[in-house]
Amino acid sequence: MTDPSAVPPRPRTSGSAPDSIGLLRGRMLIQSRPSLVKRVSEQIAPSLSGLLLCGDSAARTAQRMRRHEGYSGVLLADPACYESAPATEDAPFPENEPAGFFLNDPLEVSLSRQRAAGVTAPITPTGYIQAEDSDALRAAVRRMVELGDPSVIFAVPIDVAWLRNEESTRQLIGFLQLVPGPKAIMLGGQMDPLARYAKAVAHLRMLIAQVPDAALVRADLAAFGALAVGALFTAFGGSSGLRHIVAPGEKAQTSRKAGGGPTAPHVLHPELMDFYLGDVLAKKYGGASAPICECYACEGRSLDIFTSNHTPLPAQAAAHNIAVLMGWLRDLCAVAPGIERERWWHDRCRSAVDQYPVLNAALRQSGAFKVPEQLNRWALAVPESAPAPIEAPRTQRTR
Structure with missing residues (x-):
């Protein structure tokens, strides 16, 4: 290098x-x-x-x-x-x-x-x-x-x-x-x-x-x-x-939770802080009551309604996703910058991780929802202090 x-x-x-x-x-x-x-x-x-x-x-x-x-x-x-x-x-x-x-x-x-x-x-x-x-x-x-x-x-x-x-x-x-x-x-x-x-x-x-x-x-x-x-x-x-880049020449891999294809729009589950295809989300809840979303786009609609790509569901799902993200953003920006803001983010991630076993137990499905690895790592990154400084690179070559 x-x-x-x-x-x-x-x-x-x-x-x-x-x-x-x-x-x-x-x-x-x-x-x-x-x-x-x-x-x-x-x-x-x-x-x-x-x-x-x-x-x-x-x-x-x-x-x-x-x-x-x-x-x-x-x-x-x-x-x-x-x-x-x-x-x-x-x-x-x-x-x-x-x-x-x-x-x-x-x-x-x-x-x-x-x-x-x-x-x-x-x-x-x-x-x-x-x-x-x-x-x-x-x-x-x-x-x-x-x-x-x-x-x-x-x-x-x-x-x-x-x-x-x-x-x-x-x-x-x-x-x-x-x-x-x-x-x-x-x-x-x-x-x-x-x-x-x-x-x-x-x-x-x-x-x-x-x-x-x-x-x-x-x-x-x-x-x-x-x-x-x-x-x-x-x-x-x-x-x-x-949400990330795929290297030129590579075909993007799809998540298992996508259920084999884009059969419905991606929906952000606020409590779990993760995206699921709408029809997959509805199947996971089955006969149980899905969460009611109070974001300004949904205004009390259930999260299990986005089950296909037929109009107007994709646009409604997109509006829901952005509305939830904007709500998180407002909450984040209301916290003073610095360690308090980092702690706010850590606490939100930690709370989301804790919701997974609670929801799975309520649905009586031990593996219905699995914690995404990135969410887990943010939840484990306790912001006790600012990230440690990294030394300046040495002058010799490192090939």
Whole structure:
């Protein structure tokens, strides 16, 4: 692995953070495909959240929303080049235009297009950074240092293996500390990436604590955990495919609880803090009474009604999910930042874990609901103090 000291020193900047970045501070955005944005845009809390569009048409959709639909909230447009191409030492920001279409530098072109669309802040079109590919990460960091623009969000789509141990986490932190402006961490891997390694959650907390203006997007529960630790901002995927990254060329694996396919919309169970396909959720409750949801979208509807993908159930399920998330966000933001906010998040996760055996006993089904591994790890991460600092990377190479 290449040592980050090979990267040129960070240029000096003066003045305060750009107003656009200030607008993002402390928010949890909802990440959405452009085609599904109408399902979530009216449900978010404007003062605490915003939209992060994702994909090839993200900038085009953002421009339409700004110019023709009058959308004035926080709005980002992630090109998501990491979905289709890896970052390399020669091309950390891959070309994503049609073959033969002459353009200048892909990074400059993407940033210019996003700015023209009226986004709150542009995001770099970074390729997927494979595990231990320090050369690709170093090349991306070098270019960001040369750019020296703290108004640009540096997308850092990494394989979760970067968080597998302290050595690789320390090296990642060393790289990112060199970059001015926000760094949007995105985690890659099948299923639930943070469940892959025993210390991944702990190392993510260290990363957020040690890297100035670190953000976490393309996330699920970790969006709240990172915000509690002090992330600049986070983003929660509005659909299952946006809650983590699958490496380019890999087919996304599906959860067993999906019941063999997307036969119904995903529904967030508030007490269990996990998503289930609506028809699977209804089957688990069977003849028992399912919980009544009091979120502002459901207003007393039962959680077992989302049993198919027939209209209007998917839109209603999406509204329910966002409403619950916004409720958690309001509660989180009402707590003073720092250790109290971390304790609030830990207590909520701990309470959810404790609900599983209670609910299974009530249903007389010992294994009906199983605690997700990531939720369990957040519940075990007792915030007695801030995450321990990580030493700066050594100057020698570590290949």
